[in-house]
Amino acid sequence: MKLETAGLEPHAAPQNEDSFLKGVKDCLPTLLGYLSIGFAAGVVEKTAGLTIAEIAMMSIILYAGSAQFIASGMIAAGSSAASIVITILFVNLRHLLLSAALSPYFRHLTPLRNMLVGSLLTDETFGVAIHKSASRRNISEKWMHGLNIAAYLNWIIANLAGAFLGQWITSPERFGLDFALPAMFIGLLVMAVQSRKKYAIDIAVGLIAVLIAVGVSLLWSPSMGVITATLVAATCGMGIEKWK
DSSP states (O other): OHHHHHHTOTTOOOGGGSSHHHHHHHHHHHHHHHHHHHHHHHHHHHHTTOOHHHHHHIIIIIOOHHHHHHHHHHHHTTOOHHHHHHHHHHHTTHHHHHHHHHGGGGTTSOHHHHHHHHHTOOHHHHHHHHHHHHHSSOOOHHHHHHHHHHHHHHHHHHHHHHHHHGGGOSOGGGGTGGGHHHHHHHHHHHHHHHHHOOHHHHHHHHHHHHHHHHHHHHHSOHHHHHHHHHHHHHHHHHHHHHHO
């Protein structure tokens, strides 16, 4: 009877591989990146005029590196609340794609439990989860919570550390802190290109993105140029791969 039960669950994984603590452990390689980016975000937010309490609330509720950098810059520039909210919404639309890519592993969960898994998903935890899914056929809910919560707490701590020390750093650009986020995404891009080994497609998509970004920026605005280039280039890349 036990043999039949085991046969009905081919995707079952060893318990220690699915545990909450294993998720925390698998998050450790990304923590240094979270510390550096989170610290830089805290410094930039502080120099933008936010209080430590406001920075803490932004880290806890918004929890999005790129959005927090952008919001800080727009606040410092005196942008309206509506424009900040709309910009952050566009920037975070990528989370729809990230969540959709992982959704097959959590279809058995209730909508509320799915929401709890997806609400703390980031670019880095998504990368770790996708890497795990490449070598295993399942991702457990407990493991995902361990991964997400470890990253979440580390981000909040790093943000607050940057906020406290940011009181004495009046010019983040002198230390290159304003380039922390672009540097992180450049690193993610390099790793993605190296793992894919489809250089011709990647170069073509990159050129399309640059041309669209420059064109739309000249005709409209730089922010819309980036958003339009991202959407169009990603669509073109997907189309090229399917056509091939």
